[in-house]
Structure formats: structure tokens, C-alpha cells
Amino acid sequence: MTEQTVLELRGITKRYPGIVANDHVDFDLRAGEVHALLGENGAGKSTLMNVLYGLTKADEGETIVRGRPVSFSSARDAIAAGIGMVHQHFMLIPVMTVAENIVLGVEPSRNGVLLDEADAERRVAELSRQFGLAVEPGALVSTISVGQQQRVEILKALYRGAEILVLDEPTAVLTPQEAAELFEIVRSLKADGKSVVFISHKLNEVLEVADRITVLRRGRRIDTVPREGATEEGLARMMVGREVLLRVDKAPPAPAEVALEVEDLHVRDDRGLEKVRGVSFSVRRGEIVGIAGVDGNGQTELVEAITGLRAPESGRIAVAGTTLHGRVTARRMLDAGVGHIPEDRQRRGLVLEFTIAENLALHDYHRPPDSRRGWLFPARLLERAARLIAEFDIRGGGPLTPARALSGGNQQKVVVAREVARNPAVLVAAQPTRGLDVGAIEYVHRRLLAERDTGHAILLVSLELDEVLSLADRILVLYEGRIVGEHAAGASEAEVGFEMLGGRRQAA
């Protein structure tokens, strides 16, 4: 293997108002190497790669590609220099075929005008054979799986002659099986002499796939280490800057009476498609029931139905032993004792322009002590906020700070504080750690366990299988709107992951 350096970033500094996103960061990539860029959300990984890809301009520092200093002003320049980037969110056109998407912009043409469909498909098939990336060139992108879409993105970059591939959080949208396949692809790319920058905040996958690992923290490069000798604990310490408890320590559950009961629930989405198709389960006080599944299998609609945000088509929901009949509203559910940590705290969980105090009052502003006969008492809101800010360790502002000014982790603490402080019979936590960094994830997990241990029922819905596996006392697998499997705590990732893709369990 050559030790030639194909890419070097020297002293990259990028400042945004009030923050230095990159502070003299050095990074280098050797030919035929997988170099992971590891860091928490907001550590500056994406900024660094956007500088490399020509999407943003660094304030200081230089980019050197194959020994020559370059200055990219757009992604086109970067592509011309042999750099390809696969974004977290795919940039594919769903109504076009795989081949059409791949050749888009550099199409082979007949007579200079018409797209030569057959030639395009032939070239794509050739490319996919060469790199071992199985795709069906003639399939519409809208009909293929997320994992396949990602392969299309990679092929797109390769088709444009990329020698250096940047994969931005590539496993965020994948199931464990798809992730394993992706790692195979990365290895085969490496074998073909391509160099890969692998951006991630997940320790295990970085250790699995990378040759060297560079850790960023708060815009600074902390260290670059070879995979050999690196440990999860060591990397986590570098990422967070202190010791982190990676594994959740939990006592055995003590399930008591049923707090939430769902029976034969059917829910349609906004387009009228039936997304939840006859789901039944129950959650007891003192246990965490986890719902595992790939995104889009009915989780959102299930949570919305249980929390009163979406009227179910049919079925029964009972909270703390009382069945809710008739028109169910969010307020009725709140009053019945359902707490809800929503999957999108910025869109739903918080009014970002409201102060922390106002946000903490979102469910209770209409009743004493917050208000009486329609009159609001702001002083009472402030009192509660001061109490909860101290109790839940919310940092970065006081009761009158707008929620927008807080970091993601502290915004989530506001949500958690509001929901937990209401002492709900059942707490529905939908993706409670999405987008949070390691420290904040640890906090949320501990809080959820503490709630469980004080006898609350918790329904945890998460796309992160790790999270479900480590927190839940019982695991339900949701696939295409149905519960296709139930596991006790301690189930293996492979078992659950298999069912998440619709695989049937063997006679168990």
C-alpha cells in the first residue's frame, strides 16, 4: 500500500458569528486509506468537509490535493479535482431511474441531444460490477431501499471519477444489516485504491471501518490515532473531554400495573395511507418498552395517535386503566397522564421563540397556578422555570432566555424537564436522543431510567437500535405498521435487525 498523501487540509479555520466552527484543523488522507472523522454534533466535522467540498470558504488555511494547493468555490470544482461527497440526505431524483440519476449532468448522448438510455445503463452496470456495488440500473429510485439509494450516491461520485470519497454520517439512515453491507463496500473501495473520509459520531463503526481516526471537539482537532490500540472508551473521552459512561447500568425492572394499553390500533397518515395496521401492546409502570423499526414503518403515526395528535381510524387506547372514548385531543391525552418527548424537538417540542419559562408552561399554562380564569401569571411561570432549570441542570440561559439560544442538548433538557415534571402515568419518548451529543445522550438515558425506577411507564420509540437494545426491558419490532416480533431485554442486534427488515423469525 502506498503511503502517498492525496489530500491535506492545513490549519483550516472557519468562524461563524459567535463561534469558531473550525480552529486551525489539520487533516490528511493517504491513498487507499479510510480515515474517520469522529466528533460530537457541532464539533465541526461537517464544516470541515464543506470547506473541502467547496460549499463554504475557510477564513484561514489551505487545501492541498495531490500536492497542489487548490481553492474550490463550488462542489463542481471539488468534483473536477476527484472528490466525491455522499451527503447524509441523498440528493436523488425519485422519479428517475438509478442509471439516469448516476449519469445526471454528464449524460452519454445520442446525436448530442437525446439521452442514450441503453448506454447509460450499460456503463452503470459496468461500474457497479467493478466496485461490487449491486444496483439495478433500470429501477426507479423511488422504488429502491435507502441502502440502495446510498449505493447510487456512491456510484454517482465514482462515475464522476472520484478518487476521494467523503461519506457524511453514512449509517445514520441505515439498518444494522445495511450498515454491515456499507462497511463491505467501503473495504472494497479501499481495495480499489480509493481513499475514503468517513464522518461519524458512532464509536463502534469508526473502529470497525477506519484505518486512522481523527477526533474533533468544539472545532479543534484533538488527536489523530491509528485504529490499532484505539478503544471506544479512549475515543469517547477525546470526543467529550471527560470520562463517559458508555453502557447503561440498569437495575432489573419491577413492572407493576398496566399504565398504557393499546388494542388493535389502526392509524392513517395525512395521505390516507394506513401506517399503523392493528397494533396491540401494553406498557406497565416500572418498565421501558422499546419499539424498534426502520424509519417510516408507522412509528410517527403510532406516537401521534397515542398522544392525541392524530385521530386513529379505529382501536382502543387506555391510559392508567381508563379507556378514552370519542374525539381524542392532545389536551385530553395530556390530562389523562400521557407525557410526550416528541421526535422533533425544534418543530414540535418547543416554541423556539418562547422563553424557557414559557416553553416549560406549554402544557399547563391554562390552569392554576399558571393562570386563573384566562389571566396568565408570568411570575408563576418564572418560578417554575427557575426550579426546573436547577433540578434538570439546564445550562446556557435563565428563565427568560429564548429556547432558540440553547444548545440542542439543553433544548432537549427543557423538553424532558417539562414532561417529567408533570409526573405522567406513561411517558412516550420518541427518538429522545436524536441529534444529541454523547454527554446529552447519557443524560437523557439516565433520566429515562430514573423515571422507570420511580414507577413510571415508558414507551421508547427509537430508530437507533442500540438505544432500544440498551434501555428497553421489552422490545417490540414494528414493520409496515405491524408488530412483527417481541423480545425480552438482552436480545441480539442481529435477531431484532432481521425482523426490522421484515424477515420472519424461525420457530422460536
Add this chain to the structure above:
Amino acid sequence: MSAPTATVPPEQEPSPSFAVRLGVAQRAGGIVVPILTAVLAFLAGGIVVAATGHNPWTAYRGIWQGAGFNWLFHVPWDTNTVHLDAFNLSQTLLVTTTLILTGLAVAFPFRCGLFNIGGQGQYLVGLIVANWVGVSFASWPTLPHVLLGVGAAAAAGAVWAGIAGFLKAATGAHEVISTIMLNWVAIWGGQYLFGQGGPLQNTQNPAAPESGAVAQSAHIPVFWGSPELQGLDVGFFVALAMLVVFWVLLNRTTLGYEVRAVGYNPDAAAYGGIDVRRSYLVAMAISGGFAGLAGALDMLGYLFQFGTLDVQASQIGFLGIAVALLGRNTAVGTGIAAFLFGGLLYGTTRGLDPNVFDPSLAGNLTSMIQGLIVLFVGADIFILYLWNARRKVRSRRRRLHEAAAA
């Protein structure tokens, strides 16, 4: 345990909506931007005046005097020989009264995320109802008669705007479209009611397409100037009180909490248990109440009679949009903006000394300044865009230099 408290870098923020960015830009600008906006609009207006061969200084001095501001701030260059300052100011305040209320009629739903273009229609409905009550019940004593007229007009305005609110809540029909349509219904309704053979046409002169005159018992008492010479009535204090009501409603009631929550983020409001559709309906109704009240105070305060031509010519409800925009949808801002526009409006029409500046030209100047202010307020976001574009151009130029040097 210490969780990291790093601030969120820009890369992590989801790209915010236009309204949110506008809100942030406006708040970042604070009080400076609206003032700057007004100053710029006046400067641009002055340039146009100069381009037409007039002296902008004379023109603005004429407007200043015409608005009666000399009475408040006596300036050494006062050339007003007629000494109508007090009268002019009372007339400016009469217009300000209306503008405060039509401004609030736009500002309140704005805080709920709704754009009420229908202030004009709601104002007209208020005018019509107040006229009807004022002409009828002529035997009543003043206080109940005025209260009935004002109350009925405000309620009618509330119902009128409430239609748009109901359509929004029930079907999602966009309030901009429905309020504009309701404006036309009100305008043509007024034409019919006051026109020849219309139910509310005056009984004295069947040839004149205008309403009956409001009975003396329904006249709102004048406290400054002569009632015969269109003095300033106590409706002015009602408008000022409504500024306080607006603030209290928004900041000290659960209804205001709901309205603001829905205005900032309807999804989060629904999640919090707020009935978003009810909030739309209520916010529109309250807004219409403000506009209807404006119509009542005008009708019972100094108009007393209204013709079909007046219905067509009236623009004061639309001006409320500019007032609310310049006032940033706050109580204090709306009050100040209403005073500014009131002065501008009166100072360029009847108050203006024709020897100083041609009033027909001056009226156009007012419209232009209004237009520029609305444009500049909407331009906050455009200026941000230009700023970013400038940086891009600069970096491209730098690259060209680098390429040339290499």
C-alpha cells in the same frame, strides 16, 4: 455530572422558514431598523420631490406644519402665519385614532401567524353598522346610544373577520385570499346600502347616494376643539386604551399565550394541547373587532354621514398594514407608527398650506413614503440576501486573483 454546553453552530440549525428568518432579522434590528426604514423612506421621498423641481426641505416643512407638529415642538423656522397648529394637530390625532385601530387589526392576527388584509372591509362594516345604529334609536340618551353603536360596530367587524377565520380553521382557506374577497363584499355592500334606493340611504335627498346623518345623541363627545369644526373626540382615548388592551391580551392572558404559540409554531402549539384552529378564529375575530371599532369611532366621532364615493375612496384600513409593519406588530410600535402616518396623511392634505407645497403632489408623496416603508420593511430579508451575495462575489474575485497569480 457536567453535560457539555457548547453553543449550537450554524451547521446544525435546520434551515428556518422565511417568516422565522424575517422575525429574527427584525428582532436583531430592534428599534433601529424601523427608524432607519422611516428615515430612508423620507430621504427617498425627498429625492423624488427634488427631482420634480421642488425644494424637499420646504415640502417637509409644509407637511410638518400641516400636521400640526408645531403645536407640540415649536421650531424656529415656523412660517405658519395662520396659526392653525392646534387645529391641525387635533386633525392629525383624529386620523391617528383610526390608524391605531386598523394597525392593531393587522398586528394582532400577525402574532398568530395570520395576515389580515381585510382591515378595510372590517372597518367599512363597522362604519355601516355604526351609521345604522346612529341614525336609528334617535330618542336614546347619548351614553347608551354611543355604547350601542360602538359595541355593535365592533361586533360586526369581529363577525366579518371571523368569517375569514372560520374558513381558515374549517377548511384551511388562506386568510389573505378570503379577507381580500370580504373587502370587496363590504365595499359593494356599502355601495348598495348607501346608494340610491338602498336601505340605509338618507331620507331627505333621494338623489344623493349617501347615508342618513347620525343623530346628535350618538355623537361621541369632543374634548379638544369645536364639535362644529370636527374637533378631537374622546375616541382618541379609546384607541390609546386599545393599545394597552392589545398588550395585556397578548402578554397577560392565556388567550394571548395561545395566539403567540400558534403564531410562532403551530405544530408545537398543537402538541402543547392548544386548539390551533380555535386560535385562528379567535385571533381574526379580535382583529375584526379592532377594525370595526375604528369604523364606529370615525362614524360617531366626526363623519356622521357617508356616501358611496366615500366608500370607494376610503383607504384607511389598508394603511393599517403599513402601520403594523412599521410598528413591528407591537403595541408601542403601532402607536408610534400610527402617529407618524396620521401626521403624514393629514399634513399632506387639508392641513397643508397650498402656497408652501402643492397638496396634490403632496398626497402622492404620502403614498410613496407609505409604499417605500412597506417595501423597506419587507426588504429586511432582501438586505440579508444581498449581504450574503456580496460576500460570494468578493470571494470569487479573490479566487480570480489567486488564479491569475498562480
